Amino acid sequence: MKLHTAEVLHREAFGDHVLLRYRSDAPGGPPEPGQFVSVRPGGSTALDPFLSRPFFVHDSEGTTTSLLFEVRGRGTALLAEASELSVSGPLGRGFTVGGDGPALLLGGGVWVAPLKLLSRSLSRLGVEHEVFLEAPASAPAAYGSWLSGNYPGAELVPTGGAPDASRQVLDRAGDLSRYSAVYVSGGREMLVAAREAAAGRVPAQLAVRERMACASGACYGCAVPVWSGGVRGHARACVEGPVFRGEALAW
Amino acid sequence: MVADLRVELCGIPLRTPLIPAAGTLSRETLGEAADAYGAVLPKTVTPGPRRGNPPPRVAEVASGMVNSIGLQNPGLEGFLRELGGYEVGLPVFVSVAGDTVEEFSGLCARLASEPRVSAVELNLSCPNVEHGGLTFCAGPESVERVVAACRAALPGTPLFAKLASEGVRENSLAAEGTGADALTLVNTIPALTVDPHRREVFLKGGLSGPAIKPVALRSVYEVARLVEVPVIGCGGIASGTDVAEFMLAGAAAVQVGSSSFVREPGDILSELSGYLQGAGLSAAALTGSLRDRERVV
Numbered sequence: 391m392k393l394h395t396a397e398v399l400h401r402e403a404f405g406d407h408v409l410l411r412y413r414s415d416a417p418g419g420p421p422e423p424g425q426f427v428s429v430r431p432g433g434s435t436a437l438d439p440f441l442s443r444p445f446f447v448h449d450s451e452g453t454t455t456s457l458l459f460e461v462r463g464r465g466t467a468l469l470a471e472a473s474e475l476s477v478s479g480p481l482g483r484g485f486t487v488g489g490d491g492p493a494l495l496l497g498g499g500v501w502v503a504p505l506k507l508l509s510r511s512l513s514r515l516g517v518e519h520e521v522f523l524e525a526p527a528s529a530p531a532a533y534g535s536w537l538s539g540n541y542p543g544a545e546l547v548p549t550g551g552a553p554d555a556s557r558q559v560l561d562r563a564g565d566l567s568r569y570s571a572v573y574v575s576g577g578r579e580m581l582v583a584a585r586e587a588a589a590g591r592v593p594a595q596l597a598v599r600e601r602m603a604c605a606s607g608a609c610y611g612c613a614v615p616v617w618s619g620g621v622r623g624h625a626r627a628c629v630e631g632p633v634f635r636g637e638a639l640a641w
Numbered sequence: 642m643v644a645d646l647r648v649e650l651c652g653i654p655l656r657t658p659l660i661p662a663a664g665t666l667s668r669e670t671l672g673e674a675a676d677a678y679g680a681v682l683p684k685t686v687t688p689g690p691r692r693g694n695p696p697p698r699v700a701e702v703a704s705g706m707v708n709s710i711g712l713q714n715p716g717l718e719g720f721l722r723e724l725g726g727y728e729v730g731l732p733v734f735v736s737v738a739g740d741t742v743e744e745f746s747g748l749c750a751r752l753a754s755e756p757r758v759s760a761v762e763l764n765l766s767c768p769n770v771e772h773g774g775l776t777f778c779a780g781p782e783s784v785e786r787v788v789a790a791c792r793a794a795l796p797g798t799p800l801f802a803k804l805a806s807e808g809v810r811e812n813s814l815a816a817e818g819t820g821a822d823a824l825t826l827v828n829t830i831p832a833l834t835v836d837p838h839r840r841e842v843f844l845k846g847g848l849s850g851p852a853i854k855p856v857a858l859r860s861v862y863e864v865a866r867l868v869e870v871p872v873i874g875c876g877g878i879a880s881g882t883d884v885a886e887f888m889l890a891g892a893a894a895v896q897v898g899s900s901s902f903v904r905e906p907g908d909i910l911s912e913l914s915g916y917l918q919g920a921g922l923s924a925a926a927l928t929g930s931l932r933d934r935e936r937v938v
Contacts, residue, residue: 391902392673430903437851437879438704442903465701603699603706604902608667610684610710611699623692624713629669 391606392416395432396475399454404533407500408470409448411456414477421447423508424484424575424597424633427455428605432474439465444602444628446504446575447480458503481605482632485573485595487511491518494569494592495544496559496584498524498576504597505575506540520569524549524559524576556580560587567591578641585636594636600627615640644917646910646924648679650871650894651799651822653732653759655679657910658884658924662875662898663736663764663803664710668726675729677906679894683720683727685736685764688744690716694769700834700843705850705877706899707832709769712738717751724757732759736803738767738774745777746790753795761798763791763821765812766805766828768847775831778805781815792820801825801873806853806860813864825873825896826860829853849899851877858890865891865929879904881912885920888927 394416402409421427428442443465448458455477461467469475485508493512497505502523512519521544525534537546547562549555556579566572566588574584575597588594600612607629616625617640625631625638646657657679664684666674671681693713700707714720720735727733735758739745745763752758765777765787777783788802802816803825813824829847836843857876865872874892878884879900887895897906917924 391670391905393905435880435904437900437903439701440703440705440850440899440903441701601697601699603708603899604665604667606667606902607669608665608684609699609708609899609902610664610693610713611708613693613696613698613710613713615695624696629667 391478391604393476393478396477398473398475401470402536403470404536405528405530406461407458407529407533408461409456409458409536410470411454412475412477413454415453416477418480421450421455421480421507422484423487423511424504425480425482426632427457427477427479428481428602429457429469430476431468431472432476439468441465441603442476442478442605443469444605446501446597446632447507448503449506449510458500460500478605482628483630485597485633487517488515489517489570492569493517493519493571493573494563494566495519495521496563496572496574496576496580497521498556498559498580499526501575501577501597501599502537502541503575505573508573509541520563521545522547522559522563524555524580556583560584571595582641585639585641588636595633596636596639597633598627598631598639600632602628604628644914644923646914646917648894648925648928650873651760653680653799655732655894658888658894658913659906659910660734660873660894660896661901661906662896663762665898665901668723671727671729674901674906675731677910678731680732680734680759681727681729682734682736682762682896684714685712685738685767686714686717686720686748687712687738688717688748690714690719697844700846702832702834702848703852705848705852707834707844707846707848708829709844709846711769712767717748721755728757733757734760734762734801736762736764738764738770742786742790745787746794749791749794749800753798758798760801761791761795762801762803762825763787764803764828766803768829768831775805778808778812780808781811784812784815785819788816788819788821799823803828803875806830806856809860809864810867813868817868817870821870823871823873823893824864824868825875826864827853827857827876830856849877851879851900853877854883858886861887861892862890879909881909881914881916884909884913885916885927888924889929889931891929891931893928
């Protein structure tokens, strides 16, 4: 676990959703879309809350990185207020980016986060893509406006928190065989629905979210059920993921 | 001046007293932390591969975490194929666990012929598996059976017994009496977390982190006065002064576990070095050098 100090440059809150931008001179290349960082408040060796929090990299430019996360408890509340962070990463295996297009990007909840960097990477490669994001009913209007501005061209699907919200977003995307690749980052229901819809038709890459402890492959805490050589097993979201091929997941 | 951090454990020279606790070392990032450690200790190995427990496997609690991984590992032969990945010029200690006495001794017999293994640690106290695990720590008789069988299977290699805090005095004496060369104290402590919104058990597992440090420290303190063999302290060690406290209480070396997820082991070692310089002591001289205090009862 290598930790780097980062200075928070900008903070914006939309209800419980927080956008944090920080600067870090940590060595290493730029993050791949779908990679994550493990973050704790900086400037202290206090160990309560004990664990760091894993967040997808939302965007990255030079030495600045931005994160989008939801305040759920004391740990995330402290991070939302921090002026300095201890950051490990970028970590994990992100999305495999490329292909002829068009690609489909589906996002739900706060896990729309990694799709920003993904969309920019696809654009840089000239890969045409469409973005559909679930617009949560619980979030304030400002969050919706921010989503629109931050994901240019994305279609926001107001789901009103319906139980079949994921299905609604998927239905708006239409026939998946029109796409050359599907990238999904959302709640588990959205991942499962998209995987089923894409199965046998188009390669799907799913960004999973799991509770993590070490975030570095040591503890096996972030187990994800996977198929490996026809046998059910567990992969670690932090090093073998967080992005998995749809057919690899044994959910 | 740099403090002398060297210690010796069962005749094995360690360049620092820090050892990763079983299940907390990442092969993927070993290179980043190797400088801080005196030995490498990979995740517990069982005879065959284990898929481990279904998620969720971890939960954060006040100053610590609860885990229930269930000994996910590739099995002994798979582990031996990956062993090269743990060779970074440090002694390699291997943690093993079985469901039966025969499985434990079989693991030891196989490792006896493996020259890359400097010591074997018996995980007699994993709280997260249905069979074996903590049951081997249920009392001195079962500790004696496992340790004696493993000792016979592994005559020429140092053998450590990793024990639970519960019953630690009796079990330590039993392990020492049947041939353990060192005692690792203590494993995670059985714990539970509940999801009050769903009204369900969230996780039944083992508690680790700073929350258990005083419990572990007391186990080390009591057992170090009771046995002749070295004690390896483990449980909530998160700073250089934590290391010093365990060594003062009698530990010859320490294991750093879940705190290595949130602090760099190199920083813990630097803090220890600073402490030793201030005290004018070497790491080896620290062990058991706690001054008597009348009021301690």
